[in-house]
Every structure is written in C-alpha cells, then in structure tokens.
Amino acid sequence: MQAWKEYQEQNKDRFLNELLQLLRIPSISAKNENKADMITCAEAVKQHLLAAGADKAVIYETAGHPVVYGEKMIDPSKPTVLVYGHYDVQPVDPLNLWNSPPFEPTIKDGKIFARGSADDKGQFFMHVKAFETMVQTSSLTTNIKFIIEGEEEVGSPNLATFVKNNKELLKADVILISDTAMISMENPSIDIGVRGLSYIEVEVTGPNRDLHSGVYGGAVANPITMLAKMIASCHDESNHITIPGFYDDVVNATPEERKLMAAAPYDENEFKADLGVSELWGEKGFTSNERTGIRPTLELNGIWGGYTGEGAKTVLPSKAFAKISARLVPDQSSEKITEKLINYFQSIAPAGVVVKASEHHGGEPYMTPVDSKAYKAAAAAMKDTFGKDPIPVRGGGSIPICALFEKELEIKIVFMGFGLDSDNLHSPNEKYDLVNFYKGIETIPYFHKHFAEM
C-alpha cells in the first residue's frame, strides 16, 4: 500500500490541476444556455476515465444530458464495483454573493472554492484518481464501472430509462457513491441511510377574484387564513405530524441504534449558535440527530398569496399557495405518503374555499445495512486511513436514484462521502477542502481491496 501513497504523493499537483480544469466547465444542467458545456464536460469525463485506465468509455445520449460510462473488467470471477457520480452542477445565482467567480476555481485557506467542487465533481473525481492509482500500481483487485450522469441536479429525469435499458451493462456487486458529507475529518462517518421525499403543492381558492378587504372582509373565507389553518393543523402540540396514517409504515429505530446515534459528537449550543436560533424545535421524545435522521418530517418550503410588495394593500386575495414536503424513513413509501398528503389537504378544506393539491417529484428512503459486506468494506477502508472506526449516521437529505438502483439492479449502495455539511452545496461559495479531496483518493483504494477480500 506504500506504492499507492507514493504514486499519489508524486501526482498530487496534477490531480488537483485536472480537477480545477473540470471545475472550469460551467456544466449547469438546469440551464439551456449551458447545453454545449454539458457536452464538453461529458467528453472531459470520458477522456479522464480512459486516461486513468478504463478499457472503454462511452458517452450515452439520453432524452436530456448524456450519461458517461466507463469500465475496466479485470476478471469475471472478481467482484464488480459500480461508481456513481454526476458531472452536472447547480445554478450559481445569487451570483453577487460569491466571493470568487463560481467557474474560476480559487484556492483559499486550503479550500477549493467553485461550483461543483464538492457536489459532485470533486467527489466523483476522487474515484477516477483512486482508480488510476490502482491501475498504475498494478493493484486493482475488483472490476470497476463508472456511471457519471448529467442530470442529478434536475432530478435525474432520464436515468431510470437508461438504467432499465442497460441492466447488463451496469451489473455489479455494489454501488459506491461519494455525494454526501461526513461529520468532520476528526469524526469520519458513513451515511447509512437517506430519507425519502414526498412533495406537494397546495392551491387554495376563495372568491373568484381579488376583493377589496373592506367591502368584503369578514363575509368571505380568506384563502390565506384558511391555508394557515390547514398548515397549523399538520402538527400537534408535541410536533407530531397529524396526517392520518403518516407514521403507519415507519420502522422505529432500535434502542441500540438510538444509543449509537446518541454517542455521535453533537454540541447543541454550537448547533444553535451556527443557526442563530435561541431554541430548537421538533418532535417530542427525539433528539436533533434523530429528528433529522430516523424520523419523518413535514416542512413548509414556500408560501405565497395576496399582496407581497412594499407598503400596504387592502386586498382579500382570491388564491393562496404553499409548497410542502415530507422527508420519509424506511419503510414509508413516497407514493403512499404523497397520496395521504393530498387527501389530507383536500379532506380538511374549510367551507368557502376550494383546495387543489398536486404532486412534485419524490423519492424513496434508502438504508445500507451496517452488517452488509459493502458497509463493512467502507468502514474498514476509513479505519485504515483515518485511524478510527467511522460513525454510522442517518442522513436527512434524499438521493432519489438510490431506490431506482436497488429496484432495477438489485444491488446495495454504500455512501462514502468526504464532504462536510459546511461545503455550501447549492449555495454561493461552494467549497471542498483539499485535505478531504486527497483523503478520499487515499481511502477509496482500500475499499476495493477490502471488498475484494470479503
């Protein structure tokens, strides 16, 4: 393993420069104007895979942005690791809040500031460089496949079709993804679950037009007031969600798992200070980590109605709207919860207003069992390089493609994220620490080694 370390040490600067090159391509999947950049970026990824040692690398067209596939098959009797990542990035607005241009990567205080540095170019590129390391040191002990898509930031609308049509191509024993965060460099952790998502939009219509609040106020149901009443009814006094059947399929965490979670480093005062709040909030009977990890939640993501400009306008609006999402845990089903949410809002519609509820894209919750071969290999790899056992944590976010992979390919996923919660994903000044980047490249070959040996 000394050979890996030496090779990486010698090629350190080149690895970084190659990443910076990749970060200069504004591959924003949501923007039509960046369509050509997406193709440029896909081509660059393909060339990197070939240069790193792939036997083949192919750009697959989809109805949207292309998928890049690459592989090196050393021996059909050896296990196959499928690496998933994405080369597309989030939009950059508000641009004025960036301290340096999002597509001119800037290194400051040991951090790379650039859109995509952590999410996910910097992270999937570690796998490319780890792969190169193993090839160049003749120590690759697994078959390896890469699927690097270009539509993750817009909900992967064409990935399901691609996966369904290419099951043989994608056949593997485990899927390895670096697109999450760990607690800290001092407290390495592995996400063993991501929450699912249900997302609805509610439209409340009162009168057929905006009314003068003086002439009609008091005699007609106000859609904002009615919407507020409906929203207020979604949580009881203990902040439990009141939607009938919402918790039916929740698998309660075991006392052991809760004990393990409680042992993870967490400083409530630091947490509050970072958010600037004097008090925390949440479901009675659970800690903050449990509330964001093992419990389902219901959040208001947006609300609007009536006059929202400067000053005062005495309008009784015709309509009010809200965007509402729920995070789900095993074994809740996104489809079922979405239906329950829609039914709930329609069933509690107060007299005098009409409530329409509709669905946005959701996703299923996902868990990696800690006793799986995949998890054990990842944990062993991290122990090798960090010097301590990683803490298994339940992430609060959602990665909707997980359930797709499991369903279509019937293989388990392991998340080896090397980012930090402070990386400003989707926000201005996204960054990725150099030390995390190099630590990832160092750790990944150990995963392949352990996975092949197990």
Added chain:
Amino acid sequence: MQAWKEYQEQNKDRFLNELLQLLRIPSISAKNENKADMITCAEAVKQHLLAAGADKAVIYETAGHPVVYGEKMIDPSKPTVLVYGHYDVQPVDPLNLWNSPPFEPTIKDGKIFARGSADDKGQFFMHVKAFETMVQTSSLTTNIKFIIEGEEEVGSPNLATFVKNNKELLKADVILISDTAMISMENPSIDIGVRGLSYIEVEVTGPNRDLHSGVYGGAVANPITMLAKMIASCHDESNHITIPGFYDDVVNATPEERKLMAAAPYDENEFKADLGVSELWGEKGFTSNERTGIRPTLELNGIWGGYTGEGAKTVLPSKAFAKISARLVPDQSSEKITEKLINYFQSIAPAGVVVKASEHHGGEPYMTPVDSKAYKAAAAAMKDTFGKDPIPVRGGGSIPICALFEKELEIKIVFMGFGLDSDNLHSPNEKYDLVNFYKGIETIPYFHKHFAEM
C-alpha cells in the same frame, strides 16, 4: 332644473372624453417611477377646475404628491361645500389579469374599464362636471371648494399636515365625498359610516439563513409553519377575533339599526354566485351585511416566504412574512388596535423564531348621523333623481381622512358614492358604469340646491 339636464345632455360626450383623458395618466401614487405622471395628473385636475368655473385653482406641494385645491366663492353668507376626492390610483398588478390595458380606458357593455375609473377619478370628476353645469346655467347656490389629493391610495401620509396648515382655506359647512358605492341603480343608498383600519406587517425569522430541508428539517422551527400557527390562532371556531381586548370599544348596533339593515335588499345566492363561492364565511351571529358593516374584521392581505417559483425546492426558509389588517367600527381606535395586534403577534411568538411586527398607516372609523343636514340634503338629492329614498348603509371600507377632517375642521362628511361593489376597485378590470357616471353628475347639483335651502 331643466337647464341642468339640457346642458348635461348636450355636453355628455365631452364629459366622457375628458374623463378618459384623465384615466390615461398612470397616476400610481405608490410607485416612484410614476412621480412625473402624478404631477401631470395634478396639473390636469387644476386645469379642469379652472375650465369648469373655479375662480382660482392651486397646486400645493407636500412632502409627497401634490394636493390640488380650487374654489368658487359666490357669497360669504351662503353655505360652503368642500368636495374631497383623489387623483391617485392603485397599482395595477397582476397586469396579466386585465382584459384591456389599465391606462387605455376601454368602453364595453356601457362600462369604462380603466384603473381609477371608479376609484376615484370617475367619481370626483362628476363633481367637477356638476360644478360646471351649475356655473354654466348660472344656478350655483353654494360656495364650492375642491380638495383633490394624490396620496389616498398610500394612506394620505401628508394630508394631515396640509389640513392643519390650511384650516382657513378649507373652512366649509360640509364635506362631500364620492368615493364609495351604492347598493344598485335600483336601490340607491348612502354610506352613513366607514370602517377604520389597522394594518400591520409581521416578519418571522427562524434560522439565520435558508437551510436544506433534508439536512435540518424537523430540528429547527420553520418560520412558515410558525406564522401559519399564529395566523390560525387569530379567529376562534365562531370566527370571532381572539386578540385580547379587540372588541372592547365596539359600540354594538341597536336592534333598530340591525332591523333596518336586514330590510336592505340582499340576495345571498346572488352574492355567492357573484363571488363564485359555495359557502359564505364570517362571525357567528351576524349577517353578511352586518359582518362587512357594523362588525370589525381581521383579514390576511398577503403572505410570503421560502421558494415560490416553479417546481420544487427543498428549502427550510429563514423568514416568512404576512400583511394583516383589521377593519374597525366605532368607537375602536386605530392606534389602540394596531398596538394590540402588534403585541398579540409578539406575545405568541413560538420558541425558536423571532417575531417582528410593524405598523402601516391606519385610520379611524367614521359615522354620518342620519339626522344631520348634510345627510338629509344628500338623501333629498337622490330622491329627486332616482325617484326613491336612498337606503342608509354602513360601508365596509375605510376612508382614513374622515376622522382627520372632523377633528381638524370640525365639519361633518357626507358620502354620496355612485359606484357599485362590483367595480373591481384595487383589482384588475376596475370599471365604472357610464350610467352611474352620468347619474352622479345629474344628482350632485341637487345636493347643493337642497343644502343651500336647508
């Protein structure tokens, strides 16, 4: 009186064209970009007063938009009528809901569609044309003064100073205002009261930045949810307002007054059909007319927070906002109720969020006694032209300057509104019926006649 009718018949088309000219000026007092239009409009009003027969007309500068004053003093021993109106109009958004451009007046089905057609250009202009009629037919029997301001739609912030500094100039025996509606052409009515107004804006702050709803959702108070809970708490199950002390100073209407109100023509099914609602809403124990006339109300005028664009964004927003106003009845005080509203929202702020409540301009409720000379003259004038006694009604809207006039000038106000509730004031497709416009011009000279004779 035949002379009035003939003069008006002969000049009908010109009267209308002059009004259309006035409606083409986008005199939106709330928008900085229309500052020049406000001056253009004030100048046009001044010229109209002079052309109609005023001895003098002056534009008075204020800290905001100018006030136009005009007068014709025929005899110091005769009574003086002060006509109040406003040349400013409401903003026009949402523009896409207008069937014709708001500042290109369009006549359709006998109605003038334009911003300001009813509120208040079309209505104050009736007084200018009625004045012209009396001057041209040498039948003016009162002194007449006009005060046409440019800040009514933004709460008349500078009118108090103007009135206080010009008490002698504005000295009169009655103030006549056409800025309200009547029941219908078949059921002429006179507003004997307007409601007062308190208006606050509430800002709820949770975390110090927008958060990822997956990573933090469930562990931090969501400002939208908290705002909804606060709003939901403002009405009880009988739709009474729960703010402590809110009803303390309400003078309950007498059984006689309620009986009179119940006799006014009102068709609930028609009312519902016009608004497109299947059920009405309101304070238990009161009719719709009572709810909008003799009872105070609390309405949500606007709400916003989080992501309000297309599609879905999983944000847990830092802030949520609402605009909330109350309509007041005698003897509620705007100042006191505003304070109660602000205190209420601050006192019920849930843990984990900070609530800031601030004040927008309000106004006091106002009543015109039915046994006053002013009311009697107005009722007699309407009987002359409509052929029947007008019904005294309590209007739901607010004209904050009323209390100011009464306090500073010690004169009573009479409301001769010729609009209809269906005129879409403050909304897209504001309109004013031609027949109402002409009926107003026909009726107003009779008011002057009766008032002079009483």
